[in-house]
Amino acid sequence: MLEEAARHPSGLGPGFRGRVIAPDADDYDRARRVHNAAVDRHPALIVRPTDADDVALVVAHAQERGLPLVIRAGGHSMGGHSTGDGALVLDLSAMRDVEIDAVEGTAWADAGVLAGEYTTASHALGFVTPFGDTGSVGVAGITLGGGVGWLVRKHGMTIDSLLAVEIVTADGRRRIASAVEEPDLFWGVRGAGANFGVVTRLQFRLHPLGNVLAGDILLPATRDVLRSLVPVLLAAPDELTAMPTIMLAPQDPAIPDQHRGRPVVYVSVAWSGPSGAGERALAPLRALGAPISDTVTWQPYPALFSPVDRDEEPTSGVSSRALFLDALDDATIDVIERRLTEADAPRAIVQLRVLGGAMARVPGDETAFGWRDQPVLLWLITPYQEIGRAAAIEAWTAAFRADLPADGAATYVNFMGAEDTDAVRGAYPAPAYARLRELKRRYDPDNVFRANHNIPPAVTTSG
Numbered sequence: 001m002l003e004e005a006a007r008h009p010s011g012l013g014p015g016f017r018g019r020v021i022a023p024d025a026d027d028y029d030r031a032r033r034v035h036n037a038a039v040d041r042h043p044a045l046i047v048r049p050t051d052a053d054d055v056a057l058v059v060a061h062a063q064e065r066g067l068p069l070v071i072r073a074g075g076h077s078m079g080g081h082s083t084g085d086g087a088l089v090l091d092l093s094a095m096r097d098v099e100i101d102a103v104e105g106t107a108w109a110d111a112g113v114l115a116g117e118y119t120t121a122s123h124a125l126g127f128v129t130p131f132g133d134t135g136s137v138g139v140a141g142i143t144l145g146g147g148v149g150w151l152v153r154k155h156g157m158t159i160d161s162l163l164a165v166e167i168v169t170a171d172g173r174r175r176i177a178s179a180v181e182e183p184d185l186f187w188g189v190r191g192a193g194a195n196f197g198v199v200t201r202l203q204f205r206l207h208p209l210g211n212v213l214a215g216d217i218l219l220p221a222t223r224d225v226l227r228s229l230v231p232v233l234l235a236a237p238d239e240l241t242a243m244p245t246i247m248l249a250p251q252d253p254a255i256p257d258q259h260r261g262r263p264v265v266y267v268s269v270a271w272s273g274p275s276g277a278g279e280r281a282l283a284p285l286r287a288l289g290a291p292i293s294d295t296v297t298w299q300p301y302p303a304l305f306s307p308v309d310r311d312e313e314p315t316s317g318v319s320s321r322a323l324f325l326d327a328l329d330d331a332t333i334d335v336i337e338r339r340l341t342e343a344d345a346p347r348a349i350v351q352l353r354v355l356g357g358a359m360a361r362v363p364g365d366e367t368a369f370g371w372r373d374q375p376v377l378l379w380l381i382t383p384y385q386e387i388g389r390a391a392a393i394e395a396w397t398a399a400f401r402a403d404l405p406a407d408g409a410a411t412y413v414n415f416m417g418a419e420d421t422d423a424v425r426g427a428y429p430a431p432a433y434a435r436l437r438e439l440k441r442r443y444d445p446d447n448v449f450r451a452n453h454n455i456p457p458a459v460t461t462s463g
C-alpha cells in the first residue's frame with residue numbers, strides 16, 4: 001500500500017503511465033516555468049501524460065480532487081494560462097509524434113508537438129502546414145486559437161488546414177471532432193478550442209512548399225511609408241504575406257547612425273509563389289522609400305523559424321494586446337508614434353499582420369474564429385527583462401491599447417494578454433460568442449476548462 005502511494009504520489013493510480021512532477025522534484029522549478037517569464041506560479045502538481053488514456057485519467061482526477069486544471073502545450077500563452085498556483089498542470093510535452101501521410105497529403109500531430117518541430121518534419125517530405133512566425137509555439141495552442149502566419153494569404157489560417165481533432169472532454173470521453181463527426185464541436189475548436197476539452201491529436205492538410213523568398217526590408221517609418229504600407233500589401237498577390245513591425249531602431253552598428261533610436265519599420269516578408277514572380281511582387285514595397293537594409297533572399301521555409309530549443313530558460317516578460325483594423329489611418333499612426341517615442345517608454349513593438357487572400361475567402365461563420373473580413377491585425381507587444389516592473393509595463397501596454405481606435409474592438413484570442421473574460425467577447429462576432437456559450441454548456445457545463453480566454457457556459461433557464 002505504502003509502496004503504491006510512493007509510486008503514485010499524485011494519487012493518479014497505477015493506470016497512469018506518464019510522469020508526475022511534484023514540488024519536491026529536482027526539475028520542478030524548470031517544469032513550472034512558461035514562456036512569459038513574468039508568470040511565476042507554483043502548481044500543486046505537473047503531470048506529463050503519454051497518451052489520451054493518461055489524459056482522461058488526469059481530467060477525472062482533477063475533478064475528483066477539486067483541483068484547478070491547467071492544460072499546457074507549448075507554454076506560450078501570454079496571459080499565463082498554462083500554469084497556475086495550486087493547479088494541476090497537464091503538460092502535453094511528452095506527446096510529440098508527427099505522422100505524415102505524403103500520399104494523402106495529411107498529417108497527425110500529437111498535441112505536445114511544437115510548430116517548428118512539425119514544420120521541419122513535414123518540409124523534409126516537401127510539405128508544410130501554415131502555423132505562425134515562431135517555431136517554439138505549440139501546434140495545439142496556435143491552432144485552437146486560429147493561427148495567423150507566413151502563409152495566411154495563400155492557404156488561410158491554421159484552422160483552415162485542420163481536418164480533425166481527437167479530444168478528451170470533461171466527462172472523460174475520448175471523441176473525434178471533424179466536419180462529419182461532432183461538427184458543432186469541430187466548429188468551436190477552430191478558434192475557441194481551449195474551452196472544450198484536452199485536444200490530444202490534430203490532423204492537418206499538407207501543402208507542397210520548398211523555398212520561399214523571405215527576409216526583412218527595413219524602411220524609415222515616415223508618415224508616407226506607414227500610410228502606403230497596408231494598401232500596397234493588400235494589393236499584392238496572395239503568395240506574399242508580410243508582417244511589418246514598427247519600432248525604434250536598435251543601437252545596432254549595422255544600422256546607419258541617423259536611424260538608430262528613431263521609428264523604423266521592419267517589413268518582414270515571405271513570398272511562397274513561383275521564383276520568377278517574387279521580386280516583381282516585392283517591387284512596390286521596395287519603392288515605398290529607400291530601404292535602410294534588405295535581407296530578402298531565397299531560403300527553405302523552415303529557416304523562417306529559429307531552431308527549437310525545449311531546454312531554453314525563459315528570461316523575458318511580455319505584455320500583449322491586439323485589435324483588428326480597417327486601415328492604418330493617421331489617428332492610429334499618431335498614437336503609435338507618440339507612444340513609441342514617449343520618454344522612458346518600454347521598448348514596445350507594433351506588428352501588423354496584413355491579411356486578406358485565402359483567409360478572407362472562408363465564410364465568417366464556418367469557424368468559431370469569425371473576423372475573416374478584417375484586413376489588418378495589429379499586435380502590440382512589450383517584451384521586457386525587468387520582471388519587477390511587470391505591473392507597470394502591463395499598465396503602460398493597456399494604456400497604449402486604450403489610446404488606439406476604440407471602434408476596432410475586435411481582437412484575436414491568440415494575441416490577447418492578461419485580459420479579463422469580458423475582453424474575450426471581442427474575439428468573436430456576437431452570434432459566434434452566443435453559439436460558443438451554448439457549446440460550452442453542452443461539453444463543459446462546469447467550466448472545468450477555464451484556464452484560458454474563457455467562454456462561460458450558457459446559463460440554463462428552467463421552466
Ligand SMILES: Cc1cc2nc3c(=O)[nH]c(=O)nc-3n(C[C@H](O)[C@H](O)[C@H](O)COP(=O)(O)OP(=O)(O)OC[C@H]3O[C@@H](n4cnc5c(N)ncnc54)[C@H](O)[C@@H]3O)c2cc1C
Pocket residue numbers: 035070071072073074075076077078081082092111131132133134136137138139140141142143144145146147148149193194195197198199200414415451452453
Ligand atoms: C513569441 C510568440 C510568437 C507568436 N506568434 C504567433 C503567430 O505568428 N501567429 C499566431 O496565430 N499566434 C502566435 N502567437 C500566439 C500563440 O499562438 C498563442 O499564444 C498560443 O495559444 C500558444 O500556444 P502554446 O501551445 O504554445 O501555448 P500554451 O500556453 O501551452 O497554451 C495556450 C492556451 O491553449 C490551451 N491549450 C494548449 N494546448 C491545449 C490542448 N491540447 N487542448 C486544449 N487546450 C489547450 C492552454 O490551456 C492555454 O489556454 C505567438 C506567441 C508568442 C509568445
